[in-house]
Amino acid sequence: MSYYEPLVYTVSPEEEGIQLKTILQSRMQLSRKLLSRLKRTEQGITVNGERKYISVPVHAGDRIEIRMEQEQSEDILPEDIPLDILHEDDHLLIVNKPAGMIVHPTHGHYVHTLANAVVHHWLERGEKVRFRPVHRLDQETSGVLAIAKNPFVHQHISEQMKAQQVLKEYMAVVHGEMEADEGTIDGPIDRDPEQPHYRIVTPDGYPAVTHYRVVERLKGATLVAVRLETGRTHQIRVHMLSIGHPLIGDKMYPAGGGPSLPGKAGIERQALHAYRLGLVHPGTRRYVEFLAELPEDMQRLRAALSGGTGAASIGSPAVDDSKGSGPPD
Incomplete structure (x- = not known):
């Protein structure tokens, strides 16, 4: 089984003794849905490299890691279309979308979309990633668009958007x-x-x-x-x-x-x-x-x-x- 790069959190002295669940939900801001999914994953949640129940207390210096299984958009046809990439790391892909390009395949527009181009880009890099834009731009609007590379990142930014923090x-x-x-x-x-x-x-x-x-x-x-x-x-x-x-x-x-x-x-x-x-x-x-x-x-x-x-x-x-x-x- 392949995983995305883990997200890491180190417990501070002020957090000594609180529940792992509190760290995951309040500090790492995992949704209940994503937390439930990670609990069912082999190496989804670990403390210092070991699986733990989320009810256990944590201690200063503990290294908490969450790992999500790699996915890919099997229903999107990869196309070799140039991308203007502004930034990319293990968590986010930021592109400058050109005017005239649709973000995601829709009825009647299955190819020549941003999704087709991004899926091809990831395959060329050897990455298994599902296409998850965190917001949309109209077809004829150009500019900055963020794409999450795993469910946690998508959920985290979506929560920021709901709170009007983006x-x-x-x-x-x-x-x-x-x-x-x-x-x-x-x-x-x-x-x-x-x-x-x-x-x-x-x-x-x-x-x-x-x-x-x-x-x-x-x-x-x-x-x-x-x-x-x-x-x-x-x-x-x-x-x-x-x-x-x-x-x-x-x-x-x-x-x-x-x-x-x-x-x-x-x-x-x-x-x-x-x-x-x-x-x-x-x-x-x-x-x-x-x-x-x-x-x-x-x-x-x-x-x-x-x-x-x-x-x-x-x-x-x-x-x-x-x-x-x-x-x-």
């Missing part, structure tokens, strides 16, 4: 020159009853909060940084439309008018890019950020519409793990 920042080019330098859109979102594939802002919808700030005012448009507090389907696109600044190039939520784009500056998809992702790494328990710079089509659009005021640099390193052990305030 930083998700996007760059968007919207129609119109925004007056305010920053703002918050608090508008519940739900399906349009007349067009179920569309989302609308409605009082009876699910809570949705979007924060934005102006990065650069362009000619008839604005480059904005957008931070999500919630993660509703099409949230940025629907919220920006609701305040009269729909995304340039958005065919599903189009504007009635907009700037005339010179030359070949037109963009063939919504001008939306997942620029920054920040989370507590499940393996190191340190807060890290992953960044992907604006793709070529959005850079071209920005250049074509430049000439306004208020320009700001958005350059940053691809990975920043110097933030310590907690998310941003």
Whole structure:
């Protein structure tokens, strides 16, 4: 039987005598479902290399390890498609997804997806890993996307997302020159009853909060940084439309008018890019950020519409793990 790299926890003097179960659930943040699964695994939970009942007390200096059986996505066809990998370790794969690529195979789209490319990448590395994206991006949205390499990592980041502890920042080019330098859109979102594939802002919808700030005012448009507090389907696109600044190039939520784009500056998809992702790494328990710079089509659009005021640099390193052990305030 093959296992992923173990996750390790060393008991501190302050934790002397508490139950192993408490360490696993409160410190290592295992869900009850995953804990139950590990208890049935040969080497799922060990203390100093030995299997133990989770009711036993632990002692300072004890080395607790959890191991999960390796899996792979047997229903996903591997395809040799280039990947823009921002970071990879034993726990996480972070990629810069190109616009136009679907994340996971769906009905009618069984190949040419990000999943096909990632499964091929892992096979080339000799790794048996199941494809587990911890969040999704629309087909025509580019940018940073995190993929968990085992069930614990997926569960750990999912819990962070539920607790709104994951930083998700996007760059968007919207129609119109925004007056305010920053703002918050608090508008519940739900399906349009007349067009179920569309989302609308409605009082009876699910809570949705979007924060934005102006990065650069362009000619008839604005480059904005957008931070999500919630993660509703099409949230940025629907919220920006609701305040009269729909995304340039958005065919599903189009504007009635907009700037005339010179030359070949037109963009063939919504001008939306997942620029920054920040989370507590499940393996190191340190807060890290992953960044992907604006793709070529959005850079071209920005250049074509430049000439306004208020320009700001958005350059940053691809990975920043110097933030310590907690998310941003």
